[in-house]
Amino acid sequence: MTVRELKKRETWRLVHGTALRLMTERGFDAVSVDDIVAAAGISRRTFFNYFAGKESVVFDPDPGDPELWDRLLAERPAGEPLWISLRELLLGYTAATAERMILQRQVRAASPELAGCTREVADRFWDAIRAWAPADLSDFRLDLTVNAARTVLNTACPHWAADTGITGLHALIRAGFDTLDWTTDESRTPVRS
Amino acid sequence: MTVRELKKRETWRLVHGTALRLMTERGFDAVSVDDIVAAAGISRRTFFNYFAGKESVVFDPDPGDPELWDRLLAERPAGEPLWISLRELLLGYTAATAERMILQRQVRAASPELAGCTREVADRFWDAIRAWAPADLSDFRLDLTVNAARTVLNTACPHWAADTGITGLHALIRAGFDTLDWTTDESRTPVRS
DNA sequence: GGTGCAAGTTGCACTGAGTGCAAGAGAGCT
DNA sequence: AGCTCTCTTGCACTCAGTGCAACTTGCACC
Structure with a gap:
């Protein structure tokens, strides 16, 4: 497992976890992609490198x-x-x-x-x-x-x-x-x- | 059946038919709501009075x-x-x-x-x-x-x-x-x- | 037939999702 | 170190969808 792959998994889980936490608090629609990336500390564009859309962050399988x-x-x-x-x-x-x-x-x-x-x-x-x-x-x-x-x-x-x-x-x-x-x-x- | 209801059905079927015709030609993503309303001769805002979203125009049931x-x-x-x-x-x-x-x-x-x-x-x-x-x-x-x-x-x-x-x-x-x-x-x- | 109301239409301005591109930062290899 | 490939980022853009206020039109009641 290379460092890159490891970082990618880490980031995936960070963004995923952050997004689902926010959504349980406020609901799916009330959380914008901007909210997620701000809370996770990544750029908006990177979010869409990891997830095809906002729904994907909820339903995509874990990289493992x-x-x-x-x-x-x-x-x-x-x-x-x-x-x-x-x-x-x-x-x-x-x-x-x-x-x-x-x-x-x-x-x-x-x-x-x-x-x-x-x-x-x-x-x-x-x-x-x-x-x-x-x-x-x-x-x-x-x-x-x-x-x-x-x-x-x-x-x-x-x-x-x-x-x-x-x-x-x-x-x-x-x-x-x-x-x-x-x-x-x-x-x-x-x-x- | 009042005139209003009749007109509403007519418009619904006009927009629906127009949209599906365009989509069979070009595909769902390649047809914008603007394309549909231009072809059907209604305003963009009216489209969303009839349909909750672009997908609805494909899948909503006929008013009848x-x-x-x-x-x-x-x-x-x-x-x-x-x-x-x-x-x-x-x-x-x-x-x-x-x-x-x-x-x-x-x-x-x-x-x-x-x-x-x-x-x-x-x-x-x-x-x-x-x-x-x-x-x-x-x-x-x-x-x-x-x-x-x-x-x-x-x-x-x-x-x-x-x-x-x-x-x-x-x-x-x-x-x-x-x-x-x-x-x-x-x-x-x-x-x- | 006019008058008032309710329903439907429209334009406008705005938010937010999603994408293409090109430049920059960092991992990995020799 | 230097080179390359991957990932990240910012920017600018398109398009979906919404709130609002003005306008039009069907409809009912007098």
Whole structure:
């Protein structure tokens, strides 16, 4: 790890941390890029070297995340059903980045304007999974399965009570994976009265 | 229908149509709001009276859509499983707005910058469904089921081949609903080799 | 038919996001 | 040291989006 890379990570985390702290205090819209760079002590232009936009500072993965993904993906045993793998990957990732998840949760709580933004976890995580997943599925089936897992997380997050910690999120994720694993059992199929 | 409402619809459709036409030609980013208002013959400020932002001009529902939703929702028989209702609602909605779907498809094709934007169909359609759906489900189960249907559509759209027309999209939607209706049957559960 | 009100339109001025460019500071290599 | 490549920075610019105040027009009531 060269000095440059190290400094880059440091700066990334400094700016990221500063921005999310300000946003939990005032809300996303009420914090301008100028506010962030002033508080972080970097120039406006440098901010945009690190982040493609203001939203990216909230949702981009940590520079160390790709290694984490590789580790999590390597841990999955061969022959495991994809749906189960996806569940375990999500549980593993959210456990390893619990502080980040909670921080993002707080930013959302303080920023109703982010309501429509569904990127709960970095898009690139899903790209990595898609690249790793078995190729014997049709593209459509694969996309659908991965997107269903994504939906479980995206649905779980807004239902995640603040006082339950990361285990509260995990319970919702597990429940979501169980629910979407529909059986033909009538009792599990919601029916309109 | 008062004259004011009529004029408003006319203007909405004029601006909407103009914008989408320009965007299919040049792409989303290459069309500025000034371009749109100049071509449509309204003022810049009026554009923002009709649309909350540039993205809204692509994804907002037609002013006549709420009536359509009401009609589609009223057609669903009591006692029908929610999952089936959702499938039929999606098929009905996309059939009734086929030209719009195809137009949006073209805008996307010309605008790679919209790739991350998952609003294939108006958010308010989903809000209407959520409000209509049975209340005896837990919030989480209901959200999850509705979001799963949404995922089917959002996954189907990018896989939708341009030359197949709206029936091509319908085939994908049906396949998606069938796929997500997982059984415990091993043969339908993707397994990593 | 005129009069008053509410709704819609417009121009103007302003904030803030995001980009292209060119110059400067610093890391890394020989 | 000197050379090079990367990163940072300031500057100037475009464009999205908003608040406000003036103007126009549909509409209702007399």
